[in-house]
Amino acid sequence: MSATFLRSLSLLLLAAASLANAAPALARQTPGLKVSDNKRFLVTADGRPFFWLGDTAWELFHRPTREDVSRYLRQRAEQRFTVIQAVALAEFDGLNEPNAYGHRPLVNNDPTTPDVKDGADNDYWDHVDFVIKQAGSLGLYVAFLPTWGDKWKVDRGVGPEIFTAQNAEAYGLWLGATRTRRTSSGSSVATARSPLPRTSRPSGRWRAGCAPATAART
Numbered sequence: 001m002s003a004t005f006l007r008s009l010s011l012l013l014l015a016a017a018s019l020a021n022a023a024p025a026l027a028r029q030t031p032g033l034k035v036s037d038n039k040r041f042l043v044t045a046d047g048r049p050f051f052w053l054g055d056t057a058w059e060l061f062h063r064p065t066r067e068d069v070s071r072y073l074r075q076r077a078e079q080r081f082t083v084i085q086a087v088a089l090a091e092f093d094g095l096n097e098p099n100a101y102g103h104r105p106l107v108n109n110d111p112t113t114p115d116v117k118d119g120a121d122n123d124y125w126d127h128v129d130f131v132i133k134q135a136g137s138l139g140l141y142v143a144f145l146p147t148w149g150d151k152w153k154v155d156r157g158v159g160p161e162i163f164t165a166q167n168a169e170a171y172g173l174w175l176g177a178t179r180t181r182r183t184s185s186g187s188s189v190a191t192a193r194s195p196l197p198r199t200s201r202p203s204g205r206w207r208a209g210c211a212p213a214t215a216a217r218t
Helices: 003-021 066-078 124-137 165-182 204-213
Strands: 033-035 042-044 054-056 083-089 141-147
Touching: 066 124, 083 124, 124 141, 141 165
Parallel strands: 054 083, 083 141
Antiparallel strands: 033 042
């Protein structure tokens, strides 16, 4: 795995992690998050400890209707979860199988060309924004994974492999910029698995790229 590719993937994660700094406009109970001064914990913007009680819903942007999403998030909020973990480019053929409203995330599976249309509720990313805003309105954070791992390396999953060093960087920068601007009522951070085989160790640059988006490390 080249250093250039790792750097691009790190930028992708950092872009998504920048959502954690978006000030929630409608849901004051979800303040921004940051890494603690000792670099081992997540805390709120004013320094209070943050307890990550997460539920994994990787297909949340891809398969459910908005009614299903709202019902699920309300239940998790009532159960006192704090984080919902979901992925933008979903695991189960998330590039080619449309979401519940017939929308796909990319044009011709090109990470540099998200399928975005004018107007509200007209594309895949409008639905992503709805989910994040709905979560924020209920006091939930979204741990936002930019892509399932099989989109860069099909060792698990069906792919297809679409990412290169160049388009990963472009996608990550677009994702961070647009989600921060369009989802002010929901706070999100990134989470990821290593892009290297289990027998290898991530480079220092990869660890640095993931640090703002991960919880405590020993």
